Amino acid sequence: MxxxxxxxxxxxxxxxxxxxxxxxxxxxxxxxxxxxxxxxxxxxxxxxxxxxxxxxxxxxxxxxxxxxxxxxxxxxxxxxxxxxxxxxxxxxxxxxxxxxxxxxxxxxxxxxxxxxxxxxxxxxxMRRFDPGYVDAKRRIDNGEIGRPLYFKAFTRDPGSPPPEFIKSSGGIFVDCSIHDYDIARYLFNTEITSVAAHGNILKYDFMKEFNDLDHGLTYVEFANGAIGDMEVSRNSPYGYDIRAEVIGTEGALFVGDLREQQVTILNQDGSNFKVFPDFQTRFRVAYIEELKHFIHCIQTGEKPIVDDKDATQDLRVALAATHAYQTGKKVIVEEFAPEKTHL
Ligand SMILES: NC(=O)c1ccc[n+]([C@@H]2O[C@H](COP(=O)([O-])OP(=O)(O)OC[C@H]3O[C@@H](n4cnc5c(N)ncnc54)[C@H](O)[C@@H]3O)[C@@H](O)[C@H]2O)c1
Structure with missing residues (x-):
C-alpha cells in the first residue's frame, strides 16, 4: 500500500x-x-x-x-x-x-x-459524507423508519454564482438539483424512474441569456413506488439552506438544520440565530471526509462509494428533469433521449 x-x-x-x-x-x-x-x-x-x-x-x-x-x-x-x-x-x-x-x-x-x-x-x-446524511442512510438501512415512502428536499443557495459560472454549469437541474437526485437514490437504495419539473427566473434576469432558471421544482417517482419532490433555488437571502425529509411506513427522518450554531440570542431586538452562510461552511466536514475516502480508496484499491457510474445516472436524471421542465411533460428517465438535453 x-x-x-x-x-x-x-x-x-x-x-x-x-x-x-x-x-x-x-x-x-x-x-x-x-x-x-x-x-x-x-x-x-x-x-x-x-x-x-x-x-x-x-x-x-x-x-x-x-x-x-x-x-x-x-x-x-x-x-x-x-x-x-x-x-x-x-x-x-x-x-x-x-x-x-x-x-x-x-x-x-x-x-x-x-x-x-x-x-x-x-x-x-459530498452529501454522502455529511454526518447527517451518513446517519440517515444508516438508520434507513437499519429499518428504523420502515420502508421509505416519500422524499422531500430543499437546496437553497443564498445567491447566484456569476454569469461566467452559470454559462458552463449545465443549468439549475444539472448543477444543483443533481445533489438531491444523488442523495435520494442513495438513501432510497433505488433508482429514480420518472421526473416532472417546473421553474422560473424570479430574481436573476441575466439567466435568460443562458436559458437557465433561479428557482425550480422536481417531482420524482422511484422504482420501488416511492415518490418525492425537490425544491432548488438561488434565491435564499437568509443563507445556505440544505435539508431533507424521508417519510417511511414506521416513522420519519429529517436531515440538516438551518443553524450553523446551536445558540439562539434573545434581547431587546427579539431573537435570532446564525444560519449557514455558504456551502463551504455547511459541508465543511463532508468535503474533508470525501477526500479522505478518495485517498483511502487509492491506498486500498477499494471502490469509492460514489463513482462515475453513479454520477452518470445522476446526470441522466438531471437531464431528464431539464427536458421535463422544457416540455412541461413527465419524462421516463430510461426512455429519455439524451440528445434533447440543453437548457
Ligand atoms: N460539490 C459541491 O458542492 C460544489 C460546489 C461548488 C462547485 N462545485 C463544482 O466544482 C467545479 C468548479 O466550481 P467552482 O465554483 O470552484 O468554479 P470557479 O469558477 O470558482 O473556479 C473554477 C476555476 O477553474 C479554473 N479553470 C478554468 N478552466 C480550467 C482548466 N481548463 N484547467 C484548470 N483550471 C481551469 C478557473 O480559472 C477558476 O479558477 C464545478 O464543476 C462545480 O459544479 C461543486
Whole structure:
C-alpha cells in the first residue's frame, strides 16, 4: 500500500481553493504536490500562500508529471470530460467535482477511459459524507423508519454564482438539483424512474441569456413506488439552506438544520440565530471526509462509494428533469433521449 499520495489540484476557484486547504491540513496520506489554474498568477499565488512545491498554468504539466499520483479536478464542468480522459490516459487517479460532465455521451466515454485505465474515479457528491446524511442512510438501512415512502428536499443557495459560472454549469437541474437526485437514490437504495419539473427566473434576469432558471421544482417517482419532490433555488437571502425529509411506513427522518450554531440570542431586538452562510461552511466536514475516502480508496484499491457510474445516472436524471421542465411533460428517465438535453 502506497502511504503518501501525491496530489495535483486542477482549478483554484471557489471550491478548488477550499479542497486545497483541506488536502493540506485535514487529509492524512495526501501530499499536495502541485496546483494548476490557467488564470495568470493564480496557481503561483496559492502555491506561495501554502508553500506548495509545484505550480503551473497548464494542466498538461500535472497530467504528465511522473510524481503526481492523483488529480482533484475542480474546473468548470464543461472542461471535466477532456481532463478526465487525459488523466486516465496518464494513469492518474481522479477525484472530480460534480456534475461528471454535461452530457451522457461524454459521461459514458469517460467511464470507458476510467475502466480501461483501471484507476479510481470518485465524484464530488459530498452529501454522502455529511454526518447527517451518513446517519440517515444508516438508520434507513437499519429499518428504523420502515420502508421509505416519500422524499422531500430543499437546496437553497443564498445567491447566484456569476454569469461566467452559470454559462458552463449545465443549468439549475444539472448543477444543483443533481445533489438531491444523488442523495435520494442513495438513501432510497433505488433508482429514480420518472421526473416532472417546473421553474422560473424570479430574481436573476441575466439567466435568460443562458436559458437557465433561479428557482425550480422536481417531482420524482422511484422504482420501488416511492415518490418525492425537490425544491432548488438561488434565491435564499437568509443563507445556505440544505435539508431533507424521508417519510417511511414506521416513522420519519429529517436531515440538516438551518443553524450553523446551536445558540439562539434573545434581547431587546427579539431573537435570532446564525444560519449557514455558504456551502463551504455547511459541508465543511463532508468535503474533508470525501477526500479522505478518495485517498483511502487509492491506498486500498477499494471502490469509492460514489463513482462515475453513479454520477452518470445522476446526470441522466438531471437531464431528464431539464427536458421535463422544457416540455412541461413527465419524462421516463430510461426512455429519455439524451440528445434533447440543453437548457
Ligand atoms: N460539490 C459541491 O458542492 C460544489 C460546489 C461548488 C462547485 N462545485 C463544482 O466544482 C467545479 C468548479 O466550481 P467552482 O465554483 O470552484 O468554479 P470557479 O469558477 O470558482 O473556479 C473554477 C476555476 O477553474 C479554473 N479553470 C478554468 N478552466 C480550467 C482548466 N481548463 N484547467 C484548470 N483550471 C481551469 C478557473 O480559472 C477558476 O479558477 C464545478 O464543476 C462545480 O459544479 C461543486
Amino acid at each position: 502506497k502511504k503518501r499520495i501525491n496530489i495535483a489540484v486542477l482549478g483554484l476557484g471557489r471550491l478548488g481553493y477550499s479542497h486545497t486547504k483541506n488536502l493540506l491540513t485535514e487529509v492524512h496520506g495526501a501530499y499536495l504536490y502541485m496546483v494548476v489554474d490557467p488564470l495568470p498568477g493564480r496557481a503561483k499565488e496559492v502555491a506561495g500562500e501554502f508553500g506548495i512545491e509545484f505550480h503551473s498554468t497548464n494542466i498538461e504539466d500535472a497530467l504528465t508529471h511522473p510524481g503526481v499520483d492523483a488529480v482533484v479536478i475542480v474546473t468548470p464542468t464543461s472542461t471535466h470530460a477532456e481532463i478526465i480522459k487525459k488523466a486516465a490516459y496518464y494513469q492518474k487517479h481522479i477525484f472530480v467535482e460534480k456534475p461528471l460532465t454535461l452530457n451522457l455521451e461524454e459521461s459514458e466515454k469517460v467511464s470507458v477511459a476510467v475502466k480501461k485505465a483501471g484507476i479510481i474515479c470518485q465524484v464530488g457528491f
